[in-house]
Amino acid sequence: MADTNDINTFIEPYLVPDGSKELNENLKSMAASFAVTDDKIREIIIGFHESMKTGLDHDDDNALPMIPTFVRGRPTGKEKGTYLALDLGGTNLRVCQVTLNGDTTYSLVQQKFTITQEAKESHLWDFIAECVGVFLEEHGLIPAPGERTIPCGYTFSFPIFQTSISSGNLSMWNKSFTVPNSVGRDVVNLTQSAFQRHHVPVEVVAVLNDTVGTLMTSGYSHPDTQMGIIFGTGTNAAYWERMENISKWKGEDRTGEMVVNLEWGAFDNATRVLPYTMHDNKLNRKSPNHGLQVFEKMISGLFLGEVARNAILSLVDQRLVFEGQSSEIMNKSYTFDTAYMSQIVADDSSDLHVVKTVLESTLDILPTTLTDRLVVKNVCGMIGTRGVRLSAAAMSAVLLARPELMESEISVGIDGSMYQFYPNFEQDLYKVSRVFLGEDFVDNRLKLHLAKDGSGVGAAIVAMTVDRDRSI
Ligand code: BGC
Numbered sequence: 001m002a003d004t005n006d007i008n009t010f011i012e013p014y015l016v017p018d019g020s021k022e023l024n025e026n027l028k029s030m031a032a033s034f035a036v037t038d039d040k041i042r043e044i045i046i047g048f049h050e051s052m053k054t055g056l057d058h059d060d061d062n063a064l065p066m067i068p069t070f071v072r073g074r075p076t077g078k079e080k081g082t083y084l085a086l087d088l089g090g091t092n093l094r095v096c097q098v099t100l101n102g103d104t105t106y107s108l109v110q111q112k113f114t115i116t117q118e119a120k121e122s123h124l125w126d127f128i129a130e131c132v133g134v135f136l137e138e139h140g141l142i143p144a145p146g147e148r149t150i151p152c153g154y155t156f157s158f159p160i161f162q163t164s165i166s167s168g169n170l171s172m173w174n175k176s177f178t179v180p181n182s183v184g185r186d187v188v189n190l191t192q193s194a195f196q197r198h199h200v201p202v203e204v205v206a207v208l209n210d211t212v213g214t215l216m217t218s219g220y221s222h223p224d225t226q227m228g229i230i231f232g233t234g235t236n237a238a239y240w241e242r243m244e245n246i247s248k249w250k251g252e253d254r255t256g257e258m259v260v261n262l263e264w265g266a267f268d269n270a271t272r273v274l275p276y277t278m279h280d281n282k283l284n285r286k287s288p289n290h291g292l293q294v295f296e297k298m299i300s301g302l303f304l305g306e307v308a309r310n311a312i313l314s315l316v317d318q319r320l321v322f323e324g325q326s327s328e329i330m331n332k333s334y335t336f337d338t339a340y341m342s343q344i345v346a347d348d349s350s351d352l353h354v355v356k357t358v359l360e361s362t363l364d365i366l367p368t369t370l371t372d373r374l375v376v377k378n379v380c381g382m383i384g385t386r387g388v389r390l391s392a393a394a395m396s397a398v399l400l401a402r403p404e405l406m407e408s409e410i411s412v413g414i415d416g417s418m419y420q421f422y423p424n425f426e427q428d429l430y431k432v433s434r435v436f437l438g439e440d441f442v443d444n445r446l447k448l449h450l451a452k453d454g455s456g457v458g459a460a461i462v463a464m465t466v467d468r469d470r471s472i
Helices: 020-032 038-056 117-138 187-197 210-221 278-286 301-317 337-345 353-362 372-400 405-407 415-421 424-439 439-444 454-464
Strands: 080-088 093-099 106-114 150-156 160-164 167-170 202-208 225-231 234-241 257-261 410-415 445-449
Touching: 020 150, 020 301, 020 372, 038 372, 038 424, 080 117, 080 454, 093 117, 093 454, 106 117, 106 454, 117 187, 150 187, 150 210, 150 454, 167 187, 187 202, 202 210, 202 439, 202 454, 210 225, 210 410, 210 454, 225 372, 225 415, 225 454, 234 372, 234 439, 278 301, 301 337, 301 353, 301 372, 301 415, 337 353, 337 372, 353 372, 372 405, 372 424, 410 415, 410 454, 415 424, 424 439, 424 445, 439 445
Parallel strands: 080 150, 150 202, 225 410, 410 445
Antiparallel strands: 080 093, 093 106, 160 167, 225 234, 234 257
16 A cells, blocks of 8 residues: 655656656656645644634634534434525525425425626625526415515525524635625625515525535434535535534533534635645635635635646646647636546546547647646646545544544535545545544444535525424
8 A cells, every 4th residue: 555654655656657857857846745645634633623722712813713503403304394495605506495304305496596707796696586586486486475485594605604593794705706795794684685675585594504504414314424514616514513612602502512614714824734835826826815715725626727727837838748838728717627627537548538638629728749648637636636635634633623423433424526526536535534533433433425415405404493383
């Protein structure tokens, strides 16, 4: 087995046999800069623990936000009823009618709306109201005059500081959203006002982060779920914490547990521990939330392709690939989609024809040699591997924060495009975590589950617990 504490393990696989000395020297230093050795992960886990502890104690810009979510009851699998759920993600808005069958199973009818650039920059609240209106209309859910409004659970995939189960102030935008006049304001209020303007008869009874939704959905089918994670366009996690550890909680009842939203994308905003490369710094400097969400920028789908584009272009500029020629498409930010990385890394053909198609047909780079394609595959591999190792580091850190739970079986609910589509992501999460969580625990007691559509279903579960007798 490769020694994952030896930096050469992260360099040798990425050198190219037919490449020039100069090319391989460059690949070598690039691979070293993206390497995350076991010792580095240990350092990251310590950093996570310190930051979690501070964040549970008080709000601190340099620590993890550790947001109390007001969610205190674990799902039992017996919840029953039909609820409306809204799931505002980074790419899509999903409107769902969720039926919880009361026997750990559920079904849902959903409609997905791609969030337009205009909505991301300005008219988000009206856009949401319009989409919900369309859904109610198309599914015959508009209540008759005099009938009560429809209760709804609302998953909001951005950081909000919750003030109750049904209200929360937006702390900042990320994932390239920049809707004005929203930061610091209650997102439920903003949405509810748009419903009123558009005569949409819906009342938001619960608002939750998508990781909380994922945790609840997974808990509905697997009651031993302790953690919900999103590895998607963005990344984050929520877990069950004992109330006595949430020192900053000002509420009266300090017994039992509450779900805490870590907002782990913000880990190391003070830039002390993570392995930053010049390609990360370039991305960070040009992003609207410069200096924030630095961990997210190393592991989530919105950003990995852009880090890879920066790294590949650095080789182009030194005339080490593509004969020094880029293309108009490749020169534009965010054109190298993370989905291409997944296709490229998975291409095991001898002529790397999938890589060729992505480079030549999609990105308009002409012509490529086999060495060019191998270099691109290797650069994507280095960045993807770093992402998976950092993802495993974060998951391990959170589980290690409650070691008593690791004596029994634990389920972790996970959703998101990286987890679903990046080659071997789940397998590598298990593999990397074994080193830090122990082989016995990972092989015998840790279960990672895809909580597909978790955020929508979770919203319905939380809405139900808030509003037990008002299903639609
Ligand atoms: C947001 C989190 C969210 C995560 C996954 C991050 O950008 O800050 O609130 O849970 O993305 O969608």
